Amino acid sequence: MAEPTLTPPAGGAKITISNGVLHVPENPIVPFIEGDGTGADIWAASVRVFDAAVEKAYGGKRKIHWMEIFAGEKANNRFGTWLPDATVQACRDYLVSIKGPLTTPIGGGIRSLNVALRQMLDLYTCLRPVRWFKGVPSPVKRPDQVDMVIFRENCEDIYAGIEFEAGSEANRKFLDAFKAAFPKEYGKIRFPETSGIGIKAVSKDGTERLVRAAIEYAIAFNRKSVTLVHKGNIMKYTEGAFRNWGYALAQREFGDKVYTWDQWEDTKAASGEAAANDEQKAAIAAGKIIIKDAIADITLQQVLTRPNEFDVIATLNLNGDYLSDALAAQVGGIGIAPGGNINYVTGHAVFEATHGTAPKYAGLDKVNPGSVILSGEMMLRYMGWTEAADAILRAMDIAIGNKTVTYDFARLMDGAKEVKCSEFADELIKAL
Numbered sequence: 300m301a302e303p304t305l306t307p308p309a310g311g312a313k314i315t316i317s318n319g320v321l322h323v324p325e326n327p328i329v330p331f332i333e334g335d336g337t338g339a340d341i342w343a344a345s346v347r348v349f350d351a352a353v354e355k356a357y358g359g360k361r362k363i364h365w366m367e368i369f370a371g372e373k374a375n376n377r378f379g380t381w382l383p384d385a386t387v388q389a390c391r392d393y394l395v396s397i398k399g400p401l402t403t404p405i406g407g408g409i410r411s412l413n414v415a416l417r418q419m420l421d422l423y424t425c426l427r428p429v430r431w432f433k434g435v436p437s438p439v440k441r442p443d444q445v446d447m448v449i450f451r452e453n454c455e456d457i458y459a460g461i462e463f464e465a466g467s468e469a470n471r472k473f474l475d476a477f478k479a480a481f482p483k484e485y486g487k488i489r490f491p492e493t494s495g496i497g498i499k500a501v502s503k504d505g506t507e508r509l510v511r512a513a514i515e516y517a518i519a520f521n522r523k524s525v526t527l528v529h530k531g532n533i534m535k536y537t538e539g540a541f542r543n544w545g546y547a548l549a550q551r552e553f554g555d556k557v558y559t560w561d562q563w564e565d566t567k568a569a570s571g572e573a574a575a576n577d578e579q580k581a582a583i584a585a586g587k588i589i590i591k592d593a594i595a596d597i598t599l600q601q602v603l604t605r606p607n608e609f610d611v612i613a614t615l616n617l618n619g620d621y622l623s624d625a626l627a628a629q630v631g632g633i634g635i636a637p638g639g640n641i642n643y644v645t646g647h648a649v650f651e652a653t654h655g656t657a658p659k660y661a662g663l664d665k666v667n668p669g670s671v672i673l674s675g676e677m678m679l680r681y682m683g684w685t686e687a688a689d690a691i692l693r694a695m696d697i698a699i700g701n702k703t704v705t706y707d708f709a710r711l712m713d714g715a716k717e718v719k720c721s722e723f724a725d726e727l728i729k730a731l
């Protein structure tokens with residue numbers, strides 16, 4: 300089977316970038332991947348909302364020219380390849396794209412196509428805002444206090460995919476080499492004959508670009524704090540280094556725009572705790588952003604018990620994956636959890652929901668398209684089409700306020716009217 304040949308839609312033009320500024324024509328070509336499982340239902344609903352929001356906001360002066368690109372099961376069925384080169388090239392050439400979820404088998408088989416795409420395009424930030432829409436059912440008492448923005452490192456950590464399966468030839472070679480070079484550390488592996496091995500790599504460069512993006516975001520959007528979330532007490536030279544490099548970068552590059560807990564520690568050591576607390580209070584009063592850190596396990600408790608103490612969160616790949624789904628639960632669940640994978644230097648961005656393919660609901664026109672619709676809202680904002688993005692947020696407020704919602708919200712809301720995935724899109728379009 301041949302690779303797909305992509306024909307750009309007639310009448311569309313490319314989004315470009317120069318000197319770090321995105322240039323978006325009135326008729327941009329935006330590639331999309333429909334996605335596996337529930338992806339087809341969700342995409343069909345979402346694209347109608349995007350087109351209607353753009354039409355409403357710009358009265359025909361602007362229009363997205365969608366170009367389908369292929370990945371996952373659809374690509375494999377049609378072209379015999381899970382992630383065609385043409386798909387990756389289109390994301391490169393057209394800069395901004397959007398995708399549905401793609402299936403990843405567990406414990407073997409192909410590696411994640413989602414992760415592969417992020418790595419191939421070097422989309423180093425997985426940006427996942429977590430906010431509550433009034434009326435959305437939540438398991439916590441004060442969902443209104445949940446307003447966090449996760450900056451998840453997206454290209455490193457254990458997700459690099461360097462793994463050696465227990466019992467394989469590669470595993471034996473790796474362990475032999477490891478034993479020869481590091482006999483003491485090899486001795487710490489409890490059952491070397493039956494151990495699978497995974498490598499966790501975290502770099503200074505990778506940490507710095509992620510933390511820089513998080514602090515720049517906090518400054519641009521008047522956020523109060525950036526929390527570096529890590530498990531640095533146990534994994535000292537990966538997660539602990541992430542924390543240390545993060546603090547150092549904050550002080551070196553952002554100077555008097557930020558106040559770090561490292562500075563607080565220094566003042567405490569020199570002048571006592573009261574002086575350090577006074578210094579922090581003065582920094583907050585002066586509008587400085589507090590850069591702090593928290594260990595990952597207690598973070599998962601405190602985001603529930605004291606959500607108002609968390610604002611922007613910068614964290615490593617695996618922590619960010621766990622935190623994203625956990626935080627989504629507080630504001631209504633994974634059906635309303637959007638995201639974007641972004642390289643702020645090259646401008647490349649692929650927007651996608653936090654959830655996966657939810658295979659048991661595939662083809663039922665049932666699930667909440669909210670996550671992909673809000674990912675599109677983030678995409679429109681990234682493109683500078685803020686009026687269309689705002690229209691989507693307003694429509695969301697209205698539809699949820701009317702209690703016309705998909706099954707996931709309806710099962711938790713008194714007096715709700717349950718609608719299908721496509722009907723929820725209709726409700727949003729009416730409300731634009």
Ligand SMILES: NC(=O)C1=CN([C@@H]2O[C@H](COP(=O)(O)OP(=O)(O)OC[C@H]3O[C@@H](n4cnc5c(N)ncnc54)[C@H](OP(=O)(O)O)[C@@H]3O)[C@@H](O)[C@H]2O)C=CC1
Binds near residue numbers: 403404634669
């Ligand atoms: N970026 C990506 O493409 C991602 C892909 N995946 C992949 O997806 C596959 C399935 O993963 P799984 O762990 O089951 O997680 P999923 O996110 O696909 O689904 C888990 C549960 O979340 C709820 N859910 C998911 N999507 C929606 C939605 N749109 N509206 C309402 N509820 C929703 C459903 O809950 P309920 O049962 O309560 O109704 C569903 O059963 C795996 O192959 C995984 O690798 C996973 C995450 C991200």
Ligand SMILES: O=C(O)CCC(=O)C(=O)O
Binds near residue numbers: 403413
């Ligand atoms: O790639 C996958 O299948 C899962 C990825 C994931 O869970 C995520 O990025 O949040």
Ligand SMILES: [Mg+2]
Binds near residue numbers: 621624
């Ligand atoms: Mg995940």
